[in-house]
Amino acid sequence: MRFESVTAHRFGPFRDETLELAPGMNVVFGRNEAGKSSWHAALYAGLCGMRRGKGAMRKEEKRFAARHEPWDGDEWEVGAIVALEDGRRVELRHDLAGRIESSAEDMSVAGRDYSGEILFDGAPDGSRWLGLNRRAFLATACVRQTDILRVRDDPESLQEDMQRAAATAGVDQTAAAALQRLEEVVRERVGSTRAPTKPLMTTARRVAEAGEALETAREAHRDFQERRAEVETLERAARDARGRVEAAEAALAGAAAEALAERLREARALQDEFPEGAPHPVPEGGGLTRGVTEALTTWRNLPAPVELNGPSAREIAERIEGADAELAAARGVVAEASAAEAEARLASARELQALFPGGGPRVSPEEDARMGEIRDALRAWESLSAVEAPAGRSVEELEEELANLDERRRAPPMEPPAASPAMWLTASAVVAAGGLALALLAPDSRSAGLILFAVGAAGVLSHRFARTRTDRSEIALALDVRHDSLRRELASARQERERYEAGRRHRRDAIGRMRELADPADAAAAESATEPEALADAMRRQVESRQAGREKAAQLGSQWDELQGLLAGSSFEALVSETDRLRDAANALLAEAAEDLLADLRARGITPGELGELERRTAERRREWSDERARRLAVETRHRQRSERAADAADTLQEAGAQVGVSAEDPEDLAAALERWRAGRERVLEEAGERSKSWDRLQQLLGERTLDEFTGDVEQLRLRAERLRERLGVDVAVDARAGRPTEETLEHLKREAEAAREEVLRAVGQLTEREHHLPSVADAEDALAAAEREQARIARLKDTLDCTIGFLEEAQERVLRDIAPILTQTVLEWLPEVTDGRYTGCRIDPENLLVEVRTPGGRWRSAELLSHGTAEQIYLLLRFALSRHLTGEGETCPLILDDVVGASDAVRKQAVLETLHALARSTQVILFTHEDDVRNWAGENLAEPDGRLIELAGRRIESGGNGVPAAT
Numbered sequence: 001m002r003f004e005s006v007t008a009h010r011f012g013p014f015r016d017e018t019l020e021l022a023p024g025m026n027v028v029f030g031r032n033e034a035g036k037s038s039w040h041a042a043l044y045a046g047l048c049g050m051r052r053g054k055g056a057m058r059k060e061e062k063r064f065a066a067r068h069e070p071w072d073g074d075e076w077e078v079g080a081i082v083a084l085e086d087g088r089r090v091e092l093r094h095d096l097a098g099r100i101e102s103s104a105e106d107m108s109v110a111g112r113d114y115s116g117e118i119l120f121d122g123a124p125d126g127s128r129w130l131g132l133n134r135r136a137f138l139a140t141a142c143v144r145q146t147d148i149l150r151v152r153d154d155p156e157s158l159q160e161d162m163q164r165a166a167a168t169a170g171v172d173q174t175a176a177a178a179l180q181r182l183e184e185v186v187r188e189r190v191g192s193t194r195a196p197t198k199p200l201m202t203t204a205r206r207v208a209e210a211g212e213a214l215e216t217a218r219e220a221h222r223d224f225q226e227r228r229a230e231v232e233t234l235e236r237a238a239r240d241a242r243g244r245v246e247a248a249e250a251a252l253a254g255a256a257a258e259a260l261a262e263r264l265r266e267a268r269a270l271q272d273e274f275p276e277g278a279p280h281p282v283p284e285g286g287g288l289t290r291g292v293t294e295a296l297t298t299w300r301n302l303p304a305p306v307e308l309n310g311p312s313a314r315e316i317a318e319r320i321e322g323a324d325a326e327l328a329a330a331r332g333v334v335a336e337a338s339a340a341e342a343e344a345r346l347a348s349a350r351e352l353q354a355l356f357p358g359g360g361p362r363v364s365p366e367e368d369a370r371m372g373e374i375r376d377a378l379r380a381w382e383s384l385s386a387v388e389a390p391a392g393r394s395v396e397e398l399e400e401e402l403a404n405l406d407e408r409r410r411a412p413p414m415e416p417p418a419a420s421p422a423m424w425l426t427a428s429a430v431v432a433a434g435g436l437a438l439a440l441l442a443p444d445s446r447s448a449g450l451i452l453f454a455v456g457a458a459g460v461l462s463h464r465f466a467r468t469r470t471d472r473s474e475i476a477l478a479l480d481v482r483h484d485s486l487r488r489e490l491a492s493a494r495q496e497r498e499r500y501e502a503g504r505r506h507r508r509d510a511i512g513r514m515r516e517l518a519d520p521a522d523a524a525a526a527e528s529a530t531e532p533e534a535l536a537d538a539m540r541r542q543v544e545s546r547q548a549g550r551e552k553a554a555q556l557g558s559q560w561d562e563l564q565g566l567l568a569g570s571s572f573e574a575l576v577s578e579t580d581r582l583r584d585a586a587n588a589l590l591a592e593a594a595e596d597l598l599a600d601l602r603a604r605g606i607t608p609g610e611l612g613e614l615e616r617r618t619a620e621r622r623r624e625w626s627d628e629r630a631r632r633l634a635v636e637t638r639h640r641q642r643s644e645r646a647a648d649a650a651d652t653l654q655e656a657g658a659q660v661g662v663s664a665e666d667p668e669d670l671a672a673a674l675e676r677w678r679a680g681r682e683r684v685l686e687e688a689g690e691r692s693k694s695w696d697r698l699q700q701l702l703g704e705r706t707l708d709e710f711t712g713d714v715e716q717l718r719l720r721a722e723r724l725r726e727r728l729g730v731d732v733a734v735d736a737r738a739g740r741p742t743e744e745t746l747e748h749l750k751r752e753a754e755a756a757r758e759e760v761l762r763a764v765g766q767l768t769e770r771e772h773h774l775p776s777v778a779d780a781e782d783a784l785a786a787a788e789r790e791q792a793r794i795a796r797l798k799d800t801l802d803c804t805i806g807f808l809e810e811a812q813e814r815v816l817r818d819i820a821p822i823l824t825q826t827v828l829e830w831l832p833e834v835t836d837g838r839y840t841g842c843r844i845d846p847e848n849l850l851v852e853v854r855t856p857g858g859r860w861r862s863a864e865l866l867s868h869g870t871a872e873q874i875y876l877l878l879r880f881a882l883s884r885h886l887t888g889e890g891e892t893c894p895l896i897l898d899d900v901v902g903a904s905d906a907v908r909k910q911a912v913l914e915t916l917h918a919l920a921r922s923t924q925v926i927l928f929t930h931e932d933d934v935r936n937w938a939g940e941n942l943a944e945p946d947g948r949l950i951e952l953a954g955r956r957i958e959s960g961g962n963g964v965p966a967a968t
Helices: 036-048 059-068 126-130 134-140 145-150 156-168 175-189 199-273 286-300 313-353 365-382 395-410 421-441 443-464 472-517 520-528 533-567 572-592 595-604 608-660 667-685 687-702 707-728 730-738 743-772 777-834 868-886 906-919 932-941
Strands: 002-011 014-020 025-029 077-083 089-095 103-106 841-844 851-854 860-862 895-898 925-929 948-951
Touching (some): 002 036, 014 036, 025 906, 025 932, 036 059, 036 089, 036 134, 036 925, 126 134, 134 868, 199 707, 199 777, 286 608, 286 667, 286 687, 313 533, 313 572, 313 595, 313 608, 365 472, 365 533, 395 472, 687 707, 777 868, 777 906, 851 868, 868 895, 868 906, 906 925, 906 932, 932 948
Parallel strands (some): 025 948
Antiparallel strands (some): 002 014, 002 077, 077 089, 841 851, 851 860
16 A cells, blocks of 8 residues: 545645655655645545544543644545555545545446445555555654653653554453453353352242242233234224225215216206207296296205204203313312411411421531531541642752753763774773762662763773763763753652652642631631641530530420421422312312202312312213214204395295195195196297206206206216225125115214224223233243253353353464464564664564563673663664564555654664665655754655655644645
8 A cells, every 4th residue: 555645624724735655665744834744644644534432532632632623613524545456446535524434435446435444443544455554653653752662761652552452453442351251251141159149040940930920921912912802803894894885885876877878968968959058948938937936946955854853952062061060060179178278277277387496406407518528528627638748859940950951961072082902991990980879879869870870881881882982972871861860869759859849738728618617716726826726626525515405405305307298398388388288279169160060079089199080081071072062063054044045045936836826824835726827828838838847857857056066977987886896896785776775774884883993992092902901922932942042042142151261262372372473573674774783683572572682792681771772772672573473464564754754863864764765666755853953855766656755835824724835
């Protein structure tokens, strides 16, 4: 894998800026504040992204976000283009703010996203293509500036990174963690016969309990199946009843459609007789004939009479009013009982209240709280230890000496006067002896003494192995050692002074707290006292006095507790107010209720539970009666409207009869007389009468409709009848038609179907309610089977766990044994060249990856005990070895390095750069630096297209946070 470019869309100080990289070695040079660390972090984030998981951000994620979030705006986004060894070019884009809109798209194939292929911790991680993850990549191939600086104070931290990278490449836990988890599983998930709460014993109890639960569930299911069969019978009966209704409706609809179609054919035939519209009026009597015809047509076209059966709407309303009156009376009786109970409680409270005219005998909660605060203050004072002033040199003296030493280190080295080997050996021995004496006689300066002893011993040894070089490096080494010693001594002195100041502050706080809580007289006496212990004694006497008062107040506690129980946490006045409120509410309800109902309910008695049941039952009856009243009102309305139309039609008949001289008391008789008159008139008028009759018939057939509208009505009725017939089937429709059903038959069938439906609904509701509380037989059987399986599994689990633990221990030892020679061989490829031939051998402890190197004299020495620069160089080689070893087959892991040669001298720096240049022939190397000699080396040795020197311009920080783009 190689980086082609990284783009900081919104990252740190950058905004839509891109860094183009060569496939080999890249040296990115920039002064302070040029953005080197930001580009280094952008490369890591552009490849690996950030974890997207549950919970809050981890400490290292918060630190990363605080350093590299954009300086303005809410967006935080970075991307990179990488080239894989299999030929794919992938553009990675990471939404670091929302961590949702991240992608890994193929640059050559449209629409192909590899995000699902490289997911790790909920977000795309490009290092998965290398066989690593974002944690392992950061611990091996990505060396941050902070990691190098941290070695000075905590050299073990780099070893921890190496162990984590070796153990977590591709997995999330080490074998040691897995072994610990397995041992915990044996204790927690198996247990023994002596542990009744562990699985071995609890599974036996669960098997017995599951058997009993299964038998109970089976019995409940047998009863449920019987009731379900009854419901299915009712449902079949309801479906049959509904089928009879639909068959009757289909038969009536078919008959009505045929009758109406016959009338349509007649109307069309009559319409053909009058192509020009209505016939010309008869010269004499034509208007009378039309009036009679219209009156008769209106009379004959009246709708069928509406029958009024059952109670009227007024009677149903009276039922509702009666139920409401009964409910109001019940509420009044219950409220009256509640008020009486409250009055009895008030009377008892009043008697007990008279016993305590001055208030309760107990100590107030405020007094208890104050006593607790006084005790806490005394305990805090007694827990303080004596504060001793720090010994040794002061912080100011150490800071002054450290500043002088820094000036000496920055000054150009002076040629030391020539000294004979004997003088040098004598001086080294004196320094070593003085350091040893200082370490033994002055414990506070032990670390400085040990360092002086080490310097002297090094001088003695250097005399034996002296070379032809000058003593400049030895003087610088001595100054560095003294500098580190002073820094540690200064840090220790600062800690001692902070501890001393904190102890004094705690004593002042404790004394101030006691003065706040003490009585005024004791506090005034303590102001003049020189010893705070006098104030503490006064507060102890105050606690003893108040404790005696508390014991005396506890004697009348029982009667006071009874009074407080009656008051239920409120005051006596609140109890009086609540009693009055209940009585007023009861009187208001009783005033609205009927006396006869109140007397009956008082005689029978009613509880609040019975009142709730009455309210529920009354609500259900109100709903039923309200629906019935609404239906009755609709029927009465239709009856009234039909009666009004019949009266109007009868008046029309009377008017028509008066005009032609025909009269009768009964409207039917009058209509018959008018029919006879019209027949006679037609015989007299002959053809005119026949045409008028035909026209009247046509109008009777059409009514208020046109012929097209009549045709549409017939077609709609025919289609409805056909749909009903198709839904029922031809045979059922024919049988229903043969039965010649009527409207009365249909209404009767509907009532039967409705009754059957209501019966089904009641039965289904009861069955559903039972089903909600029905235990599951399958679940009970599964529970029993699971309990039995669990019982059997627990018996085998311990053997399995013991076997697994053995395998893991063997595998852990084998992995550590295998990886150490590989890492050692890889480090040895570069170690002699990087250390200028000083160290030619190395070995790595397979347990903790501790590195030891062989000195020219053949002795082995821990790398962390060497100089700071040498330790960094060796552990940097170990990182390179780990990145090569842990990277998956077929891929190469790029190296991202930030100021890794800063602690190297000129010779070793040149060697490290040459090593990196050699590595760049097979692995992309990206080195960030601020050193001019590294830039000069890159300008001389790096050439396009494989190598590249990138110089970053200084960034001017504005109020908006924009900077100057990087210059290549």
